[in-house]
Amino acid sequence: MEKVDLLARLKPEIDLVDETMRADLQSLAGRELIPSSLVEVLEHALFSGGKRIRPLLCILAAALCGNNSKVVYRLAIAFEYLHVATLLHDDVIDHADTRRGRPAANTVFGLAPAILAGDFLHARSMFLVGTIGGKRCLELICSATEAMAAGEFFQLANVQKFNQSEKDYFTVINGKTALFIGAVCETGGIFAGAGNKEIEALKTYGANLGRAFQIQDDLLDYQGDPAKTGKTVGNDFCEGKMTLPLIHALKAADKTERYFLLDLLKGRKSERSVKLEEAKDIIAKNGGFEYGRQLAEKLIGTGIAALDILRARHNEQILATLTGLARYVIQRDK
């Protein structure tokens, strides 16, 4: 119930984010700066049911620090642009067929349009951040974007590395998700003219929310309801992808169980599919899921606690929304 209330309460902000993106694209198309074929790809990629978490976090962070202006929406859409740019390129890289339950852009329009539309959104994003947010915001977002690419490289380097540590795992998710979401929250604070301690608190909140988000994704991959997530159960394991529950279980398991999992991981995908339930039981028995759940909760707790110094702003309602969003991240079932 709480989740529904929260998202319903944020609907006006989400709608305004969408409107701002549409107006931005129309302004470019109207000046004939972009062809209709590009607009088509952008609309497909941008308006297909994203949760708009990143823009919302930027808007809420700015509001918490006292800036409720409409201009912040122009800054905030930059983060949806950047996020969707990475999704476009990720789907090309993964040869993905679907995204958010719809055909992926690379499937509908082809390789070139998907890559180029990503590049376009990338540039547009930097433009908005640099011109609206200023130099400090640009530095943050560029560094976070570099870290996203670097995170993907760390992940590629970890493929088939079955003795990964928790540290390896966090190096990847910090780069791919957490630093960016932290930077989004920081940017909201910087835009609102917040103090350095407040900005640091927003970063801690955002980065921990990002980490917990990723862990929850990993848990849902094993334990989610396909009707809700829209994804097959156990996909990560079948692909041989090392996520937190599995990394923890491999460390905690006895010799027999560890060899069983390692044999599967080194073997064929079809074999992993067949023995998925056995693998899940071993992960569960060794506390892999419980560990992930507890760690995600701890991270969310740390993130929410960091916001304490912002209580002095007396924006209880926004603080409650940010707290609710953080809790939503680990309570969500899709």
Add this chain to the structure above:
Amino acid sequence: MEKVDLLARLKPEIDLVDETMRADLQSLAGRELIPSSLVEVLEHALFSGGKRIRPLLCILAAALCGNNSKVVYRLAIAFEYLHVATLLHDDVIDHADTRRGRPAANTVFGLAPAILAGDFLHARSMFLVGTIGGKRCLELICSATEAMAAGEFFQLANVQKFNQSEKDYFTVINGKTALFIGAVCETGGIFAGAGNKEIEALKTYGANLGRAFQIQDDLLDYQGDPAKTGKTVGNDFCEGKMTLPLIHALKAADKTERYFLLDLLKGRKSERSVKLEEAKDIIAKNGGFEYGRQLAEKLIGTGIAALDILRARHNEQILATLTGLARYVIQRDK
């Protein structure tokens, strides 16, 4: 002879561009912000014999306007980064095997590293432009980057469009090449604190140099020496790509010749390869190559003339170098 002298005279600047890129990458790798696997792709893509035209133009534009500081090199490498980012993505899109006579990054490292390294360079480029050049430079470069992606979309929309006009052709090359090179020159002027008329002149110079560069590329594709260009002769025609000589010839040719060319263009690639010499003869007879050559010369003339107002700066040697570079663009044989 002149070309050799010109490039030899610029060797110290070219070397300093390379050193600045190496130092930049090392600073990131040293702080463990990027994994060695990413550095490897970046080094392969960046240090494989590029002419460094874009950084040189930025450095020379700044010097012409009175700024000879070493800082401009940090700004200038952003343009090589951005250029190489587009090459990385172009090679993925074109499934290219080679680049500058060496195996392309996508061939050596694969699809994902090539796309991600491009994204990384993209972000790093925007970071350097925004933090060193400031907001106005960032706006220019982001717009030029958006135009590059848009230009590629215009080009995709023109595939198999055999009745292209010269205007269609220029829409594509303005987006893909000319606006960016214009923005690079503008940025050098802005960085040096030049006046608006000077900045406008640098833009005109750069954009026309970019247009002529592209036309020369198209001419070399038909008429270059493979031993020098490293490319097969007639590749554009065999691929059915409409470039200026062909567009002009189709307009000037009589009915028989036009139908001959159109039949080939609508037919199979193998047939175009076989009849390449006949097609070249028709293009030549109808002044396609001569027209391209004259137009490129005219554009270079306009570009050089625009620099006149910068004579008041009394930097004759730099002005001579910029003039020489512009002439080199249309005299080069590779």
